[in-house]
Amino acid sequence: MKDFSPASNHKHNKVIRKEDLKEYEIIGDGADGIVYQLTSDRCIKFFFKEETQQRELEALRIGQSSPVMPRLYQYGANFIVMEYIKGFSLARYLKKHGQLTKPLVEKILNMLDELKKLGFTRYDAEIRHVLINELGDLKVIDHKRAFTSDQPVPVKLLKGFKKLGLTDEFLRFVREIRPSVYDEWKKYK
Ligand SMILES: Nc1ncnc2c1ncn2[C@@H]1O[C@H](COP(=O)(O)OP(=O)(O)O)[C@@H](O)[C@H]1O
Numbered sequence: 001m002k003d004f005s006p007a008s009n010h011k012h013n014k015v016i017r018k019e020d021l022k023e024y025e026i027i028g029d030g031a032d033g034i035v036y037q038l039t040s041d042r043c044i045k046f047f048f049k050e051e052t053q054q055r056e057l058e059a060l061r062i063g064q065s066s067p068v069m070p071r072l073y074q075y076g077a078n079f080i081v082m083e084y085i086k087g088f089s090l091a092r093y094l095k096k097h098g099q100l101t102k103p104l105v106e107k108i109l110n111m112l113d114e115l116k117k118l119g120f121t122r123y124d125a126e127i128r129h130v131l132i133n134e135l136g137d138l139k140v141i142d143h144k145r146a147f148t149s150d151q152p153v154p155v156k157l158l159k160g161f162k163k164l165g166l167t168d169e170f171l172r173f174v175r176e177i178r179p180s181v182y183d184e185w186k187k188y189k
């Protein structure tokens with residue numbers, strides 16, 4: 001693995017080029033960057049814009065106290081080395097299994113609480129950004145909107161369930177687990 005460490009990069013202002021990463025396998029990409037697998041437990045997110053990197057880095061740093069956040073290892077001006085979450089997304093899980101369970105909904109509610117505890121103003125996550133690791137723990141990725149989106153109701157999450165026809169099932173479990181939350185969310189059905 002190449003050295004992306006702060007030792008070769010005193011002020012964390014090192015800039016890497018996409019070419020520097022061409023030997024690594026791409027594990028995902030999005031509008032803001034490309035993610036490559038570095039080792040069995042580390043990946044690197046290469047950002048198209050340094051501003052997006054700063055927003056995601058801030059959320060990850062603050063998030064290190066929470067088990068739902070990937071571990072942060074190294075970073076430079078346009079990249080972040082973080083924990084590679086081995087598993088699959090909640091979206092893939094639900095497409096495969098076609099249903100939710102009460103323990104899973106409990107985990108989802110706890111995951112959202114973790115984001116709130118960290119002080120994120122975004123109490124939401126897309127089902128493709130919630131990853132389920134090998135132990136069945138939920139981890140959330142892609143945090144650039146943690147502080148720029150002000151979303152007290154998880155509308156993106158609810159939208160994800162809606163697409164899969166699982167909104168009623170999700171809300172039924174929410175009502176069982178937390179009746180007051182259900183009353184707030186049912187209008188977003
Ligand atoms: N820490 C990670 N562990 C495993 N896969 C990841 C991780 N971070 C990103 N990915 C994969 O890369 C994809 C793109 O990452 P994401 O952070 O969503 O990029 P963007 O900001 O461009 O949307 C994700 O949907 C996921 O499949």
Ligand SMILES: [Mg+2]
Pocket residue numbers: 030031129142
């Ligand atoms: Mg994304």
